[in-house]
Amino acid sequence: MQDDHEHDATEAPSEIELRVKALESLLVEKGLVDSAALDELVDTYEHQVGPQNGAHVVAKAWIDPVFREHLLANPGSAIASLGYSGRQGEHIRVLQNTDSVHNLVVCTLCSCYPWPLLGLPPQWYKSAPYRARAVSEPRKVLEEFGTHLGTDVSIQVWDSTSEIRYLVLPQRPANTHHLSEAELQQLVTRNSMIGVETLKPFSDAND
Amino acid sequence: MNGGHDLGGMHGLGAINPESEADEPVFHHPWERRVFALTLATGFLGRWNLDQSRHARERQHPIDYLRNTYYENWLAGLQTLLIDSGLLTEAELQSGFCGEGFPNQEIVLTKNKVKAKLQEGKSVELPVATSPQFVIGQEVMVVNRHPIGHTRAPRYTRGRRGTVIHQHGGHIFPDDHAMGDQTGQHLYTVCFDAAELWGQDNGGNEQVYVDLWESYLTSGGTKQ
Numbered sequence: 001m002q003d004d005h006e007h008d009a010t011e012a013p014s015e016i017e018l019r020v021k022a023l024e025s026l027l028v029e030k031g032l033v034d035s036a037a038l039d040e041l042v043d044t045y046e047h048q049v050g051p052q053n054g055a056h057v058v059a060k061a062w063i064d065p066v067f068r069e070h071l072l073a074n075p076g077s078a079i080a081s082l083g084y085s086g087r088q089g090e091h092i093r094v095l096q097n098t099d100s101v102h103n104l105v106v107c108t109l110c111s112c113y114p115w116p117l118l119g120l121p122p123q124w125y126k127s128a129p130y131r132a133r134a135v136s137e138p139r140k141v142l143e144e145f146g147t148h149l150g151t152d153v154s155i156q157v158w159d160s161t162s163e164i165r166y167l168v169l170p171q172r173p174a175n176t177h178h179l180s181e182a183e184l185q186q187l188v189t190r191n192s193m194i195g196v197e198t199l200k201p202f203s204d205a206n207d
Numbered sequence: 208m209n210g211g212h213d214l215g216g217m218h219g220l221g222a223i224n225p226e227s228e229a230d231e232p233v234f235h236h237p238w239e240r241r242v243f244a245l246t247l248a249t250g251f252l253g254r255w256n257l258d259q260s261r262h263a264r265e266r267q268h269p270i271d272y273l274r275n276t277y278y279e280n281w282l283a284g285l286q287t288l289l290i291d292s293g294l295l296t297e298a299e300l301q302s303g304f305c306g307e308g309f310p311n312q313e314i315v316l317t318k319n320k321v322k323a324k325l326q327e328g329k330s331v332e333l334p335v336a337t338s339p340q341f342v343i344g345q346e347v348m349v350v351n352r353h354p355i356g357h358t359r360a361p362r363y364t365r366g367r368r369g370t371v372i373h374q375h376g377g378h379i380f381p382d383d384h385a386m387g388d389q390t391g392q393h394l395y396t397v398c399f400d401a402a403e404l405w406g407q408d409n410g411g412n413e414q415v416y417v418d419l420w421e422s423y424l425t426s427g428g429t430k431q
Contacts, residue, residue: 020238020282022303024245029305032252032294036318038244044325046233046240090328091375108215108361110261111277120233120243124225126277132217135363135415136405144223155413159215161359162378162394162418163257163331190228 050119053084054167055188057117059181061094062172071169072096079117089116089165095158096169097198102149103156104142104195105166106134112160114167118190125194135159145196168193174201208262208355211269215363216405239278246285251316251324254292258385262357263287333391335377340421341395345371347424349397357385360423369399372416380420393421 013021027033057079061068071078075094079085092114095103107113108131113121124130133141138155142148149155158166170192176184179202191197214220234240250260264272264284272280289295299306316324341347351366352358359381377391384390397419401410 014236014238016279016282017236017238020241020245023282023286023300024241026295026299026303026305027245027249027289030294031314033245033248034314034317037248037314037316037321038241040318040321041244041247041325042234042240044321045243050233086326086328087324088328090330091332108363109212109359110264122226122228122231123235123277124223127223128214128217128273129220129223131214132220133223136216136401136409138413141223145225151412153412157413157415159361159415159417161361162375162381162420164375164394164396164418191225196225 051190054117054193055185058188059184084116091164103168107160114165168195173199176202210265211272212265215361242278242282248316258381262385331379333377335391339393369397372398
């Protein structure tokens, strides 16, 4: 999927591409990094760790009330019980959306994000406009994502200034009572777990 | 420091224009993959910590920080860290050639260790001998302080009042950590009414939650 964005072999390498290549060669020559380990790091976050992990947690919380309680009371242990843990997910809190409360996550100072559950953040999450505006005009930000919430819904914005990482537990979409955990997992979007969107009512026509 | 990175509330940056979730690749250019991986891999050498790494990006000229793409900022930070730690010289960085007499260091992160190293993570909890100064439900104010070093109290919170809603126990204090010292302080989540942060005309039915360390906070003061 990512390969569409590989640069065209006939294109001359950009200045930054050359600089990064030179830096990698230098660090390899010095014995400070191993190129195979770099490949493995890239592969991990490009192909293995991603929002499907968070979606698994959310879908399980929807169908299993005991797990949901555990997740809200002791998120680290609940999430680890599904096999997710590690770097940038050492201290996780889960924020539950309800009819009257909508949670939204940002990192105004850098780009803190729960890697083991969502992978690496999308470009917009790391961008200056999102970081600037999510705290000061969250309703307008949500509108830009097509999320229209009434003024009766309280917007709670979480600025990730510490090493605590936040995951939004979105509301289960309507018309999903007949779906299995695996089917529900497919409905959970990354954006709903950051809090910029809510999940649309399910219909078979969705797919 | 009041750098280009402290963006909460800044105006004039335009629309967010998100790429569609289904179509966005993890990396947008091949070189971004390498900058990401080089940053993580060199981090495992143990010469600097996460707050030093953040501070290296923040220390750029604000115009550079804001003009750069995300991974350009990572690259700038990485070069600073490599030079400051003595792992590379400026001359080596410029020429691309290894200088003489550099002892080869043992590679810390080999391919077969990547999974385990990422899996193990690194807790930042650090027990603190004193009891927490603030209790849940207490009104607090963020001290109006403008340190020239790294800090995690965003500018938009300083001098503002909020309510403690969570105590997290002792966490490594980032301001000291960025200077290479590991000290612990109680960490709290503080809830601010949006109107307290952005003025009475703004933020109906909105709250902003910020994780703040004990020395960022004081009791007293009145709401804006």
